[in-house]
Amino acid sequence: MGCGSATPQKIIINDQLGQRVDTNDEWIQSRTGIGERRIIGESESLVDLATDAALNAVKMANWDVNTIDLIILATSTPEDLFGSAPKIQSNLEASGAVAFDLTAACSGFLFALVTASQYLASGSMKRAVVIGADQLSKWVDWDDRTTCVLFGDGAGAVAIETTGAQNDLIGYDLKTDGKRGGCLNLSQSNVFLDLVEEAKYQKGEFLPIKMEGKEVYKFAVKEVPIILGKLLDKYQIDSESIDWLLLHQANQRILDAVASRFSIPSRKVLSNLKHYGNTSAATIPLMLDEAVRDQRIKSGDLIACSGFGAGLSWGAALFYWHGPY
Ligand code: UT7
16 A cells, blocks of 8 residues: 655765775676665664654555554564564554564565565454665675675565455465575674673674675575466466566676566566665565656556575565555
8 A cells, every 4th residue: 555665865886885895886786786875874773764664655555553553574683682663663653553573684575575464364454564674784794895795774664454355465475495594694693701600691792794695696596586487377477467577686687687587578677776785675665665656666567576585585476566656
């Protein structure tokens, strides 16, 4: 029924990163399609961005905040490990909504969308706000050129409800392969400090993001076409009927490779990597919001969506967009 997004003010262009690590605009653009990214600054916060994104989605849907039953925040970078969704519920003044975080890295938004849809499909809830928001800038090793050029911060959200009419979520599939999880991690450190003479305690802290880029790339270009292809077959949808391919924005080459497997022309492939880089759980709703607001996506359009990333985790969903415009 609505979508929204919010991004930080501070823009860092590729050449600025060249001041810090041995990289350049030509390498980053040609290997990833990324031109710039936005980074949360001192006067901003992840919760504020997520709140703004959610509020924009609720406004587009024209909902009274008191009618929201559920808020799911997909994030791997909460401000509070006990959960940041309750703070967003409070900011929205949505006191009737239950709110919790869900972590599935770059697949997080898709996993959260499907999770929320189960509450709606069961009839136990009617209205949900699903947010994808991440601040990977605080966990990137800014001296590691193989990862630091890729990520940015942002937030996006959708407002979904049951109408009793046609189900706009045609189908979905979600996957996890924990055995391959070592390719992409933001792991806790293994530091134990003395507590008392007889015992140590583990200090709570995390190590920067570590990624085997090539492995993750190969995983994405193999698994995304498989999961999407199976979904299209299951619901007997021809790839020509897809109005928009909406993939997790990790690398333009991944978007192009998946599109070419289904012979989807580039005009139907949504991409805003150039401006935001990889904002993890935020990429899909951020992209959706941009394309809805500039009226590329129209009510009734069929969207083929896929998210993929750490876990390893991946998923796909086919849905119709039915917003107010
Ligand atoms: O959201 C989670 C999902 N994540 C992803 O989907 C990421 C998937 N992986 C990728 O997008 C790509 O693998 C990368 C963009 C991360 C890397 O692209 P690549 O074409 O696989 O490059 P590479 O790692 O093979 O590196 C090629 C060369 C290397 O130099 P040598 O060994 O050939 O001399 C790297 O050291 O490029 C070098 N390199 C860089 N050079 C300039 C790596 N990073 C940089 C850099 N600037 N930032």
